[in-house]
Amino acid sequence: MKLDLHVWRQRSVADAGRFERYQVVDASADMSFLEMLDVLNERLAREGGVPIAFESDCREGICGACGFMIDGVAHGPRARTTVCQLHLRAFRDGQELWLEPWRARGFPVVRDLVVDRGAFDRIIAAGGYITAPTGRAPEANAVPVAKPEAEAAMDAAACIGCGACVAACPNASASLFTAAKLAHLGHLPQGQAERASRARGMIAEADRAGFGGCSNAGACEAVCPKGIRASTIARMNRDYLAAVWRGRADPVDS
């Protein structure tokens, strides 16, 4: 099948960037979208051009490295699918497509479709963990975890940190990402001790990184390849309010 691609090319963060057009003529419907770009890139290399930079690693939808906008939709048209798992059978022969990087102040462009998502690591470093230094763990079955709580923790923990939620949000908010980690750890008994400081630390860091606030647009849930629910953001807000309220009377935690 054929595709008519307009791809965002930008040499570095300092470069202005522009769309360039590429005709793909020898694609097959069984190819993944990224395999189609691999073939195009190999052709560009043979013809003396510069291949399109895009990120990917596992190619099975779990590492979270890949992701860009296809016609303005993060990860493209298929629900709950990273772009590495998106196959060309989702498109029409001859379709014209526009590929752009995630666009958010918190995600500066590195090159072409590659952005810097280091801000997500900083949000985790600001509290997205349970303090459990090696050697101090009690017997694993000592604390039972009710199955529904464990399942709810797992639902939230499925986040792959791809950044699609930020890219889709009109405010470029990292709320779904932040809320998912808070819900993962907050559903577990092991996560209770640091629940308040975690909410405050992570949210403050998201603000510092330049991500916007949540105004309930719901676009994040629509594009999340792992189906993280927007309701986790409501849970985050409750945790945050409780933390701030408690913080007034809790000098240790401030």
Next chain:
Amino acid sequence: MNAPATLDARIPPGPLETKWDTFKAEMKLVSPANRRRYSVIVVGAGLAGASAAASLAELGYPVTCFCFQDSPRRAHSIAAQGGINAAKNYQNDGDSVRRLFHDTIKGGDFRSREANVYRLAQLSAGIIDQCVAQGVPFAREYGGSLANRSFGGAQVSRTFYARGQTGQQLLLGAYQALERQVALGQCRMLARHEMLDLVVVDGAARGIVARDLATGAITGHAAHAVVLATGGYANVFRLSTNALGSNATAIWRAYKRGAAFANPCFTQIHPTCVPATGGHQAKLTLMSESLRNDGRVWVPCVPGDTRRAPEIPEAERDYFLERRYPSYGNLVPRDVASRAAKAVCDAGGGVGPGGYGVYLDLGDAIARLGRPAIDERYGNLFEMYQRITDEDPHAAPMRIYPAPHYTMGGLWVDYALMSTIPGLFVLGEANFSDHGANRLGASALMQGLADGTFIAPLTVGDYLASAKLADVEVGVTHPAFAEAMAGVARRVEALVSARGRRPAAAFHRDLGTVLWDECGMSRSAGGLRAALESVAELRAEYERDVVVPGRGSELNQSLERAGRVADFIELGELMCRDALEREESCGSHFRVEHQTPAGEAKRDDARFAHVAVWEHAGPDAPARRRVEPLAFTTVTPSERSYQ
């Protein structure tokens, strides 16, 4: 200089059960106040690397951790699906440290080191405790206790899991512990940095040279010890289940600096992967081995049967694993299951396009347990399969075929996980230590975390306390750094100024084809000799005809690939030599000349009960082969039988 022909693994004396205790009792310690004076470099941020970096930083050593991905959360451990083994015996089904040890030794076809494997089994239970404390959301029973599933090569249920995303959840636990140390200022994390050389000063590892993948800057980094946890090299076959970026460059550069490479030909072919469809394919996708718990593997009795699978009646199906291995059935180890599938397909009995596939059928389990129960266990795998193939695995069985997945071989390490270069430690899949000639399922995560969480933090300390390192802080102004950095810069420059016609990707395809055909699931002396010639030609052609677009001073993914492919070509040559010299069959290494009448691997313990250890002998000389003899004091090597 004549090194002795055999290597000493420095295994502590005494019975197997107390060796690790003996080591710990006798090791030297660095006092808490002195730890801040010893810096450690950790390369790789997967389960082994992230847990080592976090645990070393918790002890108070200043750590710098490197990964080539844009974030340590993306290391390939994340893609492990099925689970992690631990001898907890929560199921009361007769499991024990001794049994996990025994299964692992037998699963590895008696080509691993007893002392290391026993320690791994001993540490396994503590790993689960540690992960639960970190918030890893393992599957639970309704009473709130941890759930287990069974896995290939074992008759007990000792595998802990988090749906089909166990590796992801364990990695996130380790990553979060690492980020906590980053926030505390105890660990510096350099993502998007690829190690391109090891720096050795006075015979000891004292740092690395890395390239910043975003800017192209080449920088030197000094430390008192270097830990490599850079994963395996299954991408040498190009099409494998590994992530696209997984590569051998760090261990290969260390090899060329003097670290010996053990058993390079021990590469695992995983039985349950989605079959390849075409030349464009970037990688192969694994379907977790846990599916074999509830799935039955079969092909039609009549080769070339064109009916759809559900229309073929029970009596006309050949459940070949259950037929050949009645006691383990579909749960035979990976090497056995892979070879059986290949044999069936080579004989023309395969299914699907091209005939290279067999059915993995969960129909019986769905009928017995209901679709919701099966979806809860494997839902994400079904989804993945459907995305790739556009077929619904609820309606018809999946088609699977073996694919390269894991490499048991790697840099040689002693009992302390130190390579032949003092101060260079190697953890996880990057070393060779625990899995012999075949790894059992759910054991890679176990080994990565045992090495990183519990072993290296102590053995690195023991080294730092006893090594007589130069008093002067080795800075990056040292001549050894200048030399290594200049070498890396020359290599980058040579690649980007190459004016050939073929991209590195094309060479990678050619290499993969040669290795898969001649050094894959079955190997022969003639085939390996031919492969050695082909790989040598490929290497020469690469130097003549590769083209690398773009520049060295910017994000250049073609350049990254080109450097990795060049190293894979050299490693491929060593794999073939190792496979040729090992004139026996064992585990994953199947030499057609050495098989039992039933077609199983036939070991030659008299000649090959050893680790083959290869040492680089310079650019123009063939690598030297040394050995580490393997002594079995607890388990008597026998013909592995899963019948």
